[in-house]
Structure formats: C-alpha cells, structure tokens
Amino acid sequence: MTYMIKIDRSNKVLISSLCALIIGVxxxxAFLIFELYNSPSSSEYFAVLNLSFITVxxxxxxxxxxxxAGIIFDLSIPFSCRLRSIYLKLLFPVLISCGKIFKVSQERLEQALIEINNKLVVLKGKKVPPEKLLLLVPxxxxxxxxxxxxxxxxxxxxxxxxxxxxxxxxxxxxxxxxVAMARGGTEARNIIAEEKPEAVVAVACERDLISGIIDSYPISVYGIVNDRxxxxxxxxxxEVKSIEEGIGVFLN
Incomplete structure (x- = not known):
C-alpha cells in the first residue's frame, strides 16, 4: 500500500509563506555580502571568507x-532522505523562530511541521520488522x-x-x-533509548511531538496529534484508525 501525506491547505500556505520569506532574506x-566582496577595500582574506558565506x-x-516547491506543488521533496537531518535540525527550528517573530500560533506551526515530517518519513520509505517498531502513546x-x-x-x-x-x-x-506508554517527553525519550526501535509511531501533543521528532533523529518518527x-x-x-495508518507506513 502506498501512503500519501496531504498537507492541510492552511498549513501549506503558512509554511510556504515562511519559506518564501526566509529564501528572500x-x-x-548573499547580495549584500557580494557587494562587500566587490568592495575595493576588501582584502583577499575577507574576499575568500565572504565568498564562503555566500556559498553557504x-x-x-x-x-x-x-x-x-515540495509543499506548494504537492510534489516529492527533492533529496528528502539525504537532507532529512538538515530539515529537522536546522530548518524546523528556523521556521519555529520565524513563526515567533511574526506572532504565528505555535500550535498551528507545529501541526504544519508534523505534517511535513510525516511526508519526509513516507518519502523515505523505510520498512521495519514488527518487533523493531515502537508505538509510543501518552x-x-x-x-x-x-x-x-x-x-x-x-x-x-x-x-x-x-x-x-x-x-x-x-x-x-x-x-x-x-507498545509503550510515556508520562512526558523525557520519559518518551528514555523509552526510545532503552527499546532502541528502528522506527516509532508517536501520539502526543504538538509540542512534545516536535521536540521528540528532532531529538530522536536519525530514527524515523511518524507523529500523530492527539485530540484534547x-x-x-x-x-x-x-482515532485508532490514525494509529493503524501510521503503523502501516513502516510495515510491509
């Protein structure tokens, strides 16, 4: 069975807008550094340094x-498997920080990032034996x-x-x-460290899911937000059906 993750329309608009803003910045x-690079007063050392900054x-x-592009056009995110660590460790925190600057609801932003993470997990296509899959519930x-x-x-x-x-x-x-039950984010991370699963289906609130997804890398974590x-x-x-769908992502 092929699983397709559809990102909610409002979440798609939110994340794509933040991405477009960050790309523009x-x-x-890069343009300002390039102007500095071309400055007559710029030494050779600073010129090389500026060029390195521009490249990064x-x-x-x-x-x-x-x-x-992957979000706005509902496409596979290019190089999603190879760049997953950068998405989780760098892009997600940057997007959360931008959301705080522009007073975006943190809960809504975290919901969008969980959907993106799930899309990355599905695109990775990782399959594990049942004994290597952990269902973590609160x-x-x-x-x-x-x-x-x-x-x-x-x-x-x-x-x-x-x-x-x-x-x-x-x-x-x-x-x-x-299956394991956790009484908070710290215990959830301890359970993962002890159980050493190859993949996790986690149920929690948005905040705990995002922190757990980032902290658990490189383990693939499929996140499901609970109803409150x-x-x-x-x-x-x-919904048990949502959990079964998450489990199905990792099992053949």
Whole structure:
C-alpha cells in the first residue's frame, strides 16, 4: 500500500509563506555580502571568507526552496532522505523562530511541521520488522478517573472500555508491535533509548511531538496529534484508525 501525506491547505500556505520569506532574506544577505566582496577595500582574506558565506547562504536558500516547491506543488521533496537531518535540525527550528517573530500560533506551526515530517518519513520509505517498531502513546489517553496504574507496556489495563486504550490493545496492528506508554517527553525519550526501535509511531501533543521528532533523529518518527476535548494532559483521545495508518507506513 502506498501512503500519501496531504498537507492541510492552511498549513501549506503558512509554511510556504515562511519559506518564501526566509529564501528572500537569504538571497538579500548573499547580495549584500557580494557587494562587500566587490568592495575595493576588501582584502583577499575577507574576499575568500565572504565568498564562503555566500556559498553557504545560497545552499541554504536552495534547501528551503526544495521544501517550498515540495509543499506548494504537492510534489516529492527533492533529496528528502539525504537532507532529512538538515530539515529537522536546522530548518524546523528556523521556521519555529520565524513563526515567533511574526506572532504565528505555535500550535498551528507545529501541526504544519508534523505534517511535513510525516511526508519526509513516507518519502523515505523505510520498512521495519514488527518487533523493531515502537508505538509510543501518552498517559493522558487513560481516563483520569481510572485508579489503575498502568505500566509502560499497558499490561495492567483492565480493559473496561472507558477510554481508547481498550480499542488500541484490541487492534490487530498494535498486537504485532511493541507498545509503550510515556508520562512526558523525557520519559518518551528514555523509552526510545532503552527499546532502541528502528522506527516509532508517536501520539502526543504538538509540542512534545516536535521536540521528540528532532531529538530522536536519525530514527524515523511518524507523529500523530492527539485530540484534547478536555484540554492538555487530561482524557485525551485518538482515532485508532490514525494509529493503524501510521503503523502501516513502516510495515510491509
């Protein structure tokens, strides 16, 4: 089965606009440095240094353009596999910083970046055996009134059906892979470090997903944002179908 990640239209406009702005700023910086490079007062040492800066800036602008073109035209992002580390470690933080400067909703921007990450993961086409795939879910999926203390592997769940965990445990897909519950971003990272999966399907809020996706590189992480009808960290829920689709990205 081929999985296609469609980026939400409003998210597409947001990210492509920020990319276009950053590309413009980078080109302007390259032009100003080039003018300095041509200055009669510029020494040979500074001329070489300026030329190096121009090259780096133009390469960054080209990488942002690849992302811009892939998003705006719904195309495969060029060199997405080779440049994934740059997208996650450099471009994502730059886009988040730009969003803060222009007062863009951080939650909305993080949603867009999660969609882009998922597109990069699908384009990579990585397939792993079930025992090497980890499904990571947050503790807030458990009903807040439940008195059962769940362990990482959900063995203590009494299957009462009052929260989504019962459906998740019953899912045919989840029975094939490792499942763990985390009580926050730090514990989630510790679980990944201990389990050493080759790929992860993670359910969490936008903030935890973005930080986890970046920190877990080079492991491929497919992110799914949970629904929060009662606010953050309380009685959240998720469609089991979304989790099964995420699992299907990595399994043959």
């Amino acid at each position: 980078l080109i302007l910086c 800036i133009l390469v960054l602008a080209l990488i942002f353009f690849f992302l811009f 503790h807030c999926l458990q009903r807040s009134e439940c008195n059962v203390k769940l362990s990482r592997n959900l063995d203590n769940c009494i299957r009462c059906g009052s929260c989504v965990l019962n459906k998740l445990i019953d899912s045919d897909m989840s029975k094939k892979i490792r 009808p009662f606010g953050y960290c309380k009685d959240t829920c998720i």
